[in-house]
Amino acid sequence: MLFQKTIQTFKTKTSGRLLVLCFFISWTLYSLTACEPKEDIITTDPAAKLEFSTDSVKFDTVFVNTSSASRAVWVYNRQNKAVKISEIKLAQGNNAYQLTIDGQETNHASNVLVRGRDSLLVLVKAKIPTTTDTTAFILTDAITFLTNANRQQIPVVSYGQNAYFHTKAEITTNAIWKADKPHVVNNFVRVKTGVKLAIEKGAKIYFGKDAALFIHGSLQVNGTHNQRVAFKGIRRELFYASVPGQWQGIKFEATSQNNSIHFADIKNATYGLWAANPDRDETDYDLEINQTVIQNMFETGIRSHGADVRAINSLITNCGQSAVLGLGGGNYQFIYCTLANYTVGFRPETLTMHFSDRLKEADQPNQDYRVKLLVQNSIIWSGKRSNSTFPDQIRINNEAGTTPQLELRNSVLQTVTLAEHPAFNCCSNLLNIDPKFKAPTGRLEVDTPDFRLDTLSPVSNKAMALPEITKDLDNINRHATTPDPGAYERTKE
Template identity: 30%
Template sequence: MKYLFVFLSVGVIFFLSSCRKDFETEPSSGNLEFSKDTVYLDTVFTNIGSSTYNLTVHNRSNEDITIPTIKLGRGESSNYRLNVDGIPGKSFENIDILAKDSIYIFVETTNNIEELTSSATEFLYTDAIEFDSGSNQQKVELVTLVQDAVFLYPELFDDGTTEELIFGYDEEGNPITEKGFFLDDTELNFTSEKPYVIYGLAAVPSGKTLTIDAGARIHFHQESGIIVAENASLQVNGEVSSTENLENEVIFEGDRLEPDFSDVPGQWFAIWLTDGSTNNTINHATIKNATVGILMDSNDGTNNPTLTVKNTQIYNSSNVGLLARTGNVVGENLAINNSGQASLNLSLGGKYNFTNCTFANYWRNGFRNFPSVLIENNLETAETLFVADLTEANFNNCIIYGNENLELLFNKVDDAAFNYKFENCLIRFNDFQNQFTDNPLYNFEDTSVFENIVLNEEPLFLNTEENELFISEESPANGLANPSTSTQVDILGKPRGNNPDAGAYESVTFPE
């Protein structure tokens, strides 16, 4: 497996113009107007093309005009490319614009950072689109931040096939495969020196540990992810940050760096802890825009947690934030929000202990059939109903809320144990249709399973659309936690004191 320290190149663009060749025009006199004076193509990884950006060129005059030349300042050596009047290129002549009309120029870029500089991990690449020349010349600047990265990807073989991982065999004995690769020993420590960009499924081999240092940034191409094999481990060692840049947090997200992609769900697959993986820990991490944030199959057969996740945010998962099937999980100061299905799905039994966690779901990208938290001791497929004991599911000092009436649901079959307990929690369960009135699972007066519960009172989050799950000092979760079971600090490292709050965040004073 190789590292690629690669680059950022130029793409293809399109140009729309109202154009006639049967009219007389005046030469442009340097009075063009533009939709912007600088086109920022945002941050892109080396050797990965940018999105397409557009520029509108206006002729505000009452005369039909001709622009003698439109060209890139760097000429043919530029890493930008334009498309004017339907023709891609880097220089153009005699471009007509009707009176009171406009044309569009589309721009893309790809750059090789090693060709730009031999030392920096970031480089600001600039150029300009020049309209006309001499005293009539006008310019629009082009700016792109190029970022170096470590690229990890499956090997491409001489016969044109790509390296794959085998996940079992079908009924006819054929292997079930996905495009992926095993990390070798030199790739098992992700540092903060450069971002990592992963193509396909990067697998941690059996008996090995992938260690991710504080401040590391991991980016995934579409349908890519990390897989932790049987007897392998994942150790995410983020630390508390002192600024909003989350400089010490470990961040997992897609490989599109443009602002328009910053909160788009489903850009990559998942962090997948497969059956038999062991001793997985995640601390001070942000996992965003995945299909499933963390996918966990079974436990490692020991009494120790298979996954300990602390001080971590999971946002904008197109399916589920944390999906555990017969898992053994300890979660503290965990915040999950905006999931296409459930934010937390404890499926097919298992053993779970969550303290000072916020499980919210304010999904607005479509209809949602699932609650914020779904707890099950079974898994039904088209052919089989699988069951497993829910040994315990303990929620202490948690918030379970969202924009649906029922944000906590149980799916129980009688063939396996179903043990749960909620203490000092704020829960949304507004059964206005009385669907569960006679169901003992939802008897919130039963103190053996529901103790010191606040129902259906808005937690007063700061901004759920922006995944800002801070609570105000007027929140009913303020002071709700049990001091004897509460975490000592919140997800941001803020001390909780003698009167701690429920949820991942201690209350704050909101700005006016």
């Protein structure tokens, strides 16, 4: 009997303890559930829809087999609770696009959790496959999101373009680059000595990172007013529209001769034109530039090592070092040109025009030769600095002791040091008089500088008429008797 009571007492106590333990576990689980943040609780409500940072993804023209820059799509969960995206994918599975979902490069993801009031980043990149089309074409797809039985889409559109591709190319016979498709240069193209490369009017030449065009023979750029030839970086996105240093540049090597560039736009390189072909022939210019724009260079617009360069009706602007840099002497003519090197974003202490009679290169003897310079009907200007002064923008060094041959006429010149020099302070030159460009400065990514003369420009009609030059950079007629200095003739508005 006593034994049975003992057993009964044990059972009663054990049952009570178990009851307490179960109650404790239940309470703990309830407490944990009750303490779970609302934003971590997944909702299955069909009304819980995603929102997006954009209603579509669009790419400007992308060349075949060339990757675009990435576009970002932010996916927002505006709910207080979390949502689970059952599926993210490309609707058509188009291999022209690549997704990166929450840091993972994949075109398909499942069960992606987005906490309440949080977001998810999806990156989209275009890489157009090879095609035989010669004209631009459209490729479409859509990023689809499936959440709680809701299917939402973001359309993706790109404009593809086939092209002629030149990669580490050696041109050994005379060649013509046609304008029916763009040309894409990767690494370099080299034109051999004695060989001519002609580029048709309207052609567009795009360069990959650090790519260059090396001319040992001859380059003929045959643009026209209505069909200009373009040289620029391969990136087509708006962000890259005015970024310097995207490609290397065009270099004329020692054996190069008979080069001409007409109606061209050369943009966003390290240097625009590098003439390293001195031949000491004053009667025949090895590089002729006409009605051409060179802008947004990381270093120089035109760099010369003792070469013979003539530029007419041309604009050189926005260069990180100098618009024109001539070392080791050489023969130079700038007629109806605007050299304006003071746009926002570039170093203010650099010179717009800089010449020296000596070229010093590592492990090479000095190259010494005199500077012969003609500047006529031109503008060399960079504007004021923060201290409201006009810094020198022209320098001519004679380290080798040669005597420069200088002729400057009817030109607007920004110089302090050379203001009393007999070649500058004469011949109807206008020293340190602001030409009043229409809009020389601005934000490079959104604004296009305008170096035409304002209606109130004090230098208008101050050039000297040259019968052999009757048009300006825009192919507008020059005034027959009192034209304007610089690349542009002012027109009545």
